[in-house]
Amino acid sequence: MSNQKIWLSSPHMGGTEQNYVNEAFESNWVAPLGPNVTGFEQDLEKFIGQDSHVGALSSGTAALHLGLILLGVKAGDEVICQSMTFSASANPIMYQGATPIFIDSEKETWNLCPIALEEAITDRISKGKKPKAIIAVHLYGMPYKVDEIHAIAKKYEIPVLEDSAEALGSHYKNQKCGTFGEIGVLSFNGNKIITTSGGGAIVTKNKESKDKVIFLSTQARDNAPHYQHSEVGYNYRMSNICAGIGRGQMEVLEDHVGLRRKMHEFYKDYFKDVEGVTVFSEPDSNYFSNHWLSAIVLDPSKTGGKTREDLRLALEQANIESRPLWKPMHLQPVFESYPYYGKNVSEKLFDDGLCMPSGSNLTEEDKNRIRTVLNQFFNKKI
Numbered sequence: 001m002s003n004q005k006i007w008l009s010s011p012h013m014g015g016t017e018q019n020y021v022n023e024a025f026e027s028n029w030v031a032p033l034g035p036n037v038t039g040f041e042q043d044l045e046k047f048i049g050q051d052s053h054v055g056a057l058s059s060g061t062a063a064l065h066l067g068l069i070l071l072g073v074k075a076g077d078e079v080i081c082q083s084m085t086f087s088a089s090a091n092p093i094m095y096q097g098a099t100p101i102f103i104d105s106e107k108e109t110w111n112l113c114p115i116a117l118e119e120a121i122t123d124r125i126s127k128g129k130k131p132k133a134i135i136a137v138h139l140y141g142m143p144y145k146v147d148e149i150h151a152i153a154k155k156y157e158i159p160v161l162e163d164s165a166e167a168l169g170s171h172y173k174n175q176k177c178g179t180f181g182e183i184g185v186l187s188f189n190g191n192k193i194i195t196t197s198g199g200g201a202i203v204t205k206n207k208e209s210k211d212k213v214i215f216l217s218t219q220a221r222d223n224a225p226h227y228q229h230s231e232v233g234y235n236y237r238m239s240n241i242c243a244g245i246g247r248g249q250m251e252v253l254e255d256h257v258g259l260r261r262k263m264h265e266f267y268k269d270y271f272k273d274v275e276g277v278t279v280f281s282e283p284d285s286n287y288f289s290n291h292w293l294s295a296i297v298l299d300p301s302k303t304g305g306k307t308r309e310d311l312r313l314a315l316e317q318a319n320i321e322s323r324p325l326w327k328p329m330h331l332q333p334v335f336e337s338y339p340y341y342g343k344n345v346s347e348k349l350f351d352d353g354l355c356m357p358s359g360s361n362l363t364e365e366d367k368n369r370i371r372t373v374l375n376q377f378f379n380k381k382i
């Protein structure tokens with residue numbers, strides 16, 4: 001058996017990406033803008049549906065930043081954010097000079113806890129400031145409790161900025177993730193379910209908002225023959241080269257979702273008779289996760305004291321990458337002084353959870369190598 005590194009999640013090209021990139025070279029559309037950008041946006045709009053409008057940008061982080069700007073978030077405002085997430089969900093709040101208010105997860109989807117969310121909103125209002133926006137995340141591709149979260153958002157009339165960076169291809173009650181929020185965000189970073197090598201997109205409900213995003217992401221140039229600016233602009237547009245990769249990736253997106261879900265099945269099947277290990281799975285049939293990353297939780301009181309860190313190191317020994325779950329933002333040195341609402345659900349998940357190799361490109365041989373380490377670690381008889 002080879003001992004090549006098995007990655008958590010690595011880029012997986014479908015084969016036609018190069019053609020779109022070549023086309024861009026041949027027609028000299030190497031600048032930002034161009035037919036691949038428009039084509040990629042149309043592919044995404046068709047895929048997620050709901051008459052969405054999609055603007056392709058340089059990253060998911062840029063999309064979150066422009067999303068906050070579109071929602072009118074300014075210096076001094078408060079923005080609610082799921083604590084258990086990648087830092088990119090929260091950083092744009094700081095770019096705007098606003099204050100993040102962090103919220104714990106619930107145990108089923110690991111996303112925003114509706115109880116902690118409402119508690120936070122009422123407490124912030126009683127302190128004199130109504131939060132300007134709610135950043136809700138579909139962690140590892142698992143849809144958050146859409147009905148509950150949006151009912152609360154509606155009750156207090158606070159817009160939701162939906163961080164769907166990990167959830168392209170996931171859906172809730174047959175509606176695609178990315179289309180629930182006032183504004184949605186997608187990412188095509190190298191480790192995501194599809195990649196443009198680096199990139200992201202914003203999803204809006206109308207053309208005016210999309211036009212505004214395009215305007216802001218291309219340096220906010222007013223309509224004039226010279227360079228004229230009445231607003232602060234950004235250089236956040238996706239390039240036509242990257243969009244070419246994206247168009248090719250869209251042709252294999254459904255396949256890749258299927259393959260990621262197969263990896264999840266592999267772990268479900270493996271762990272079904274292993275005491276003290278649960279595989280992160282949909283709570284019921286309303287939820288459909290793309291299973292971007294397959295994650296497990298170890299209960300050391302039932303695994304004979306074996307911890308997720310022990311398992312991580314055992315996998316590392318065999319040149320297999322795994323990683324603890326996202327460390328909650330309220331525990332991060334950069335954010336620890338900001339308000340936090342909730343209990344210790346996300347802290348506990350961080351202590352005991354591990355993301356397993358989940359790529360759509362893992363082979364049978366890779367699975368065998370993973371199985372061998374797991375067999376040894378859990379003393380599983382075959």
Ligand SMILES: *Cc1c(COP(=O)(O)O)cnc(C)c1O
Nearest residue numbers: 059060061086088089165187189
């Ligand atoms: C990857 C990711 C982002 C940021 O996307 P980039 O394209 O890498 O900037 C934002 N939020 C979450 C939850 C992510 O996983």
